[in-house]
Amino acid sequence: MESVTQSSKEENNVCPYTLWDNCVVFNGKWIQARQVRFKTKNNGQEGVWQSVHRNTKPVGAPADGVSIIAKVTKNAGLIDNGETAEQAAIRELREETGYTCSKVISQSVECFLDPGLTDDSQCFVICEIDGDAKENQNPKQHLDSTEAIEVVLVEHSKLLDYLRNMDKSIAVEAGLYAYAYGAHFAKIFGK
Amino acid sequence: MESVTQSSKEENNVCPYTLWDNCVVFNGKWIQARQVRFKTKNNGQEGVWQSVHRNTKPVGAPADGVSIIAKVTKNAGLIDNGETAEQAAIRELREETGYTCSKVISQSVECFLDPGLTDDSQCFVICEIDGDAKENQNPKQHLDSTEAIEVVLVEHSKLLDYLRNMDKSIAVEAGLYAYAYGAHFAKIFGK
Numbered sequence: 001m002e003s004v005t006q007s008s009k010e011e012n013n014v015c016p017y018t019l020w021d022n023c024v025v026f027n028g029k030w031i032q033a034r035q036v037r038f039k040t041k042n043n044g045q046e047g048v049w050q051s052v053h054r055n056t057k058p059v060g061a062p063a064d065g066v067s068i069i070a071k072v073t074k075n076a077g078l079i080d081n082g083e084t085a086e087q088a089a090i091r092e093l094r095e096e097t098g099y100t101c102s103k104v105i106s107q108s109v110e111c112f113l114d115p116g117l118t119d120d121s122q123c124f125v126i127c128e129i130d131g132d133a134k135e136n137q138n139p140k141q142h143l144d145s146t147e148a149i150e151v152v153l154v155e156h157s158k159l160l161d162y163l164r165n166m167d168k169s170i171a172v173e174a175g176l177y178a179y180a181y182g183a184h185f186a187k188i189f190g191k
Numbered sequence: 192m193e194s195v196t197q198s199s200k201e202e203n204n205v206c207p208y209t210l211w212d213n214c215v216v217f218n219g220k221w222i223q224a225r226q227v228r229f230k231t232k233n234n235g236q237e238g239v240w241q242s243v244h245r246n247t248k249p250v251g252a253p254a255d256g257v258s259i260i261a262k263v264t265k266n267a268g269l270i271d272n273g274e275t276a277e278q279a280a281i282r283e284l285r286e287e288t289g290y291t292c293s294k295v296i297s298q299s300v301e302c303f304l305d306p307g308l309t310d311d312s313q314c315f316v317i318c319e320i321d322g323d324a325k326e327n328q329n330p331k332q333h334l335d336s337t338e339a340i341e342v343v344l345v346e347h348s349k350l351l352d353y354l355r356n357m358d359k360s361i362a363v364e365a366g367l368y369a370y371a372y373g374a375h376f377a378k379i380f381g382k
Contacts, residue, residue, distance in 0.1 A: 014360060016339035026217030026224045030241045033217045033224045045336040050221045052243040111363040113305040120308050122365055124372060145236040148207035156380045169205060172302040174313055178366040181315060182373025189347045
């Protein structure tokens with residue numbers, strides 16, 4: 001089980017906690033729930049942490065998934081076996097929006113979606129889309145049979161207002177909201 | 192069990208899926224793992240979804256937690272029983288950073304940290320800190336005995352560079368990275 005070796009990063013000298021009794025309390029096809037006991041190194045205070053983990057991360061993959069920032073478009077998808085994060089981003093962008101990436105600008109390190117609860121992770125992949133290219137004139141999605149995705153193009157500077165004015169029955173991902181706040185406050189704070 | 196009623200939002204007319212066989216596969220003190228069968232409304236394609244849920248959300252709370260954007264400071268904490276998101280933000284800001292909030296500017300709707308995996312959620316609460324006030328001259332944290340938090344002040348326009356140059360053994364939360372990207376691209380794209 002990976003559950004025992006997974007804590008190696010937390011056990012280096014920087015980590016303020018000692019972990020033990022790591023055990024799997026539920027093991028499904030896609031997710032695994034775990035429980036571990038911990039003690040603070042500075043004062044020996046003990047506690048229990050329950051967390052959840054995807055069982056689908058390919059060996060050697062840089063993260064569980066990718067987030068794609070392609071000017072006004074942001075999508076997320078899981079990295080397939082044998083794929084790099086860049087390949088996953090180009091594929092997911094095409095499948096979920098129909099747009100073809102013309103250039104990958106950069107890629108982030110692995111970062112964690114909900115670290116108090118899970119080690120589920122993603123890389124950000126920054127892409128450029130050539131809106132004048134022939135293949136991007138009438139983009140057509142290539143969705144899996146169980147996916148339901150609507151593509152919405154929003155001007156960058158209007159993203160926060162767009163999210164704020166959306167129908168309240170639509171749930172927004174925190175990462176997209178955080179991105180919109182970052183853009184909003186960059187305008188206000190300037191340098 | 193809340194697991195059966197929780198899907199009411201997904202079952203309204205906007206939702207492209209029909210859900211059934213919702214069951215709890217692990218129930219711990221802090222988290223619950225669930226499994227539900229789904230079928231697409233448009234073509235009857237079936238699938239199974241495993242997910243995880245916090246057991247700690249107070250009845251009537253607007254979200255599981257809060258993220259606080261206080262100029263250069265961002266923290267997250269769980270909403271306690273009987274607290275509003277605003278009260279939780281002011282309390283967590285004080286406990287985790289030592290800073291006293293001088294004004295709450297705004298609050299987001301509930302948004303979801305890792306929606307493919309869990310319904311764990313947060314509100315963003317935008318705070319102002321009076322850096323000239325006496326109580327903010329030598330801020331002192333009030334941490335729980337098992338918390339380990341270091342406060343780092345970073346210039347808003349330098350946040351993405353700061354994250355990119357951090358020691359690779361330090362894991363970054365995706366929401367903070369997304370915020371930094373938003374600020375970065377707002378500068379590049381302008382209006």
